[in-house]
Amino acid sequence: MSSYIPLKNYFDAELAQFLANQISPLYSGFPSDTFIEGVSGSVEGLELKDRVAVISNELHKALALPYMDAIEVLKQILGPENKTEQGMFTNGYFLMPIAHYVEVYGLNEFEVSMDALYRITKRHTSEFAIRPYLLRYESLVLEKLQEWAVDENSHVRRLVSEGTRPRLPWAKRIDVLSGDPYKNLSLLESLITDHSKYVQKSVGNHLNDLSKMYKEETIEWIKNMHMLHGNKINWTLKHGLRSLIKVNDPDVLEFMRRIGG
Known part of the structure; x- marks a missing residue:
């Protein structure tokens, strides 16, 4: 019987290696070793949200690209959509730093970031990442949410409710x-x-x-x-x-x- 592993422990050098392996074939200038070392040297002793932020920040430094170019690379490693209503935090956990990347670095590119969050939530969740956009662009986000409320994908429809919860x-x-x-x-x-x-x-x-x-x-x-x-x-x-x-x-x-x- 396998022992329980806290979710936070998955956000470590091994995950950094996984992400580097996904990104390197798409972006030959990606400094995999530097990225992995940066994550490994910073996550120890941190809790989940801080670990996610470390990986997101190290991604930003390692990609060293304008946001519009970086997000095009990251969208290519999202993987297949989650066809079930389970596993968003287990099977899709590796996307948490990418959602955080959009949350932090994409605020000045509304349409591109909304598209990224739409794609991410079909595989993981964008319930946290969408909140800064809601605060900055409330009317524009509400227009999107009205569309997404009738989307065929249940993960997208759930985001309409979950992302706007006052006490999420x-x-x-x-x-x-x-x-x-x-x-x-x-x-x-x-x-x-x-x-x-x-x-x-x-x-x-x-x-x-x-x-x-x-x-x-x-x-x-x-x-x-x-x-x-x-x-x-x-x-x-x-x-x-x-x-x-x-x-x-x-x-x-x-x-x-x-x-x-």
């Missing part, structure tokens, strides 16, 4: 869009009846975040959604109300009793 785990907390919870809720309207459990869970988690910040607005919206869609969305609604159920909120308990949740 591992990420810095953000306020609701434009300070208005109904902007977040409007994004979720396209996803509330999603057939994917993967997306449903994200929508429920997003609603749970909102219920801690804007309780009345969230409950009102949930009741309206149930009137429109009926019991087929009960699981998502219950998941979204779980914190209020836990504290025995009377309005929520009555609502759940009424819908048979």
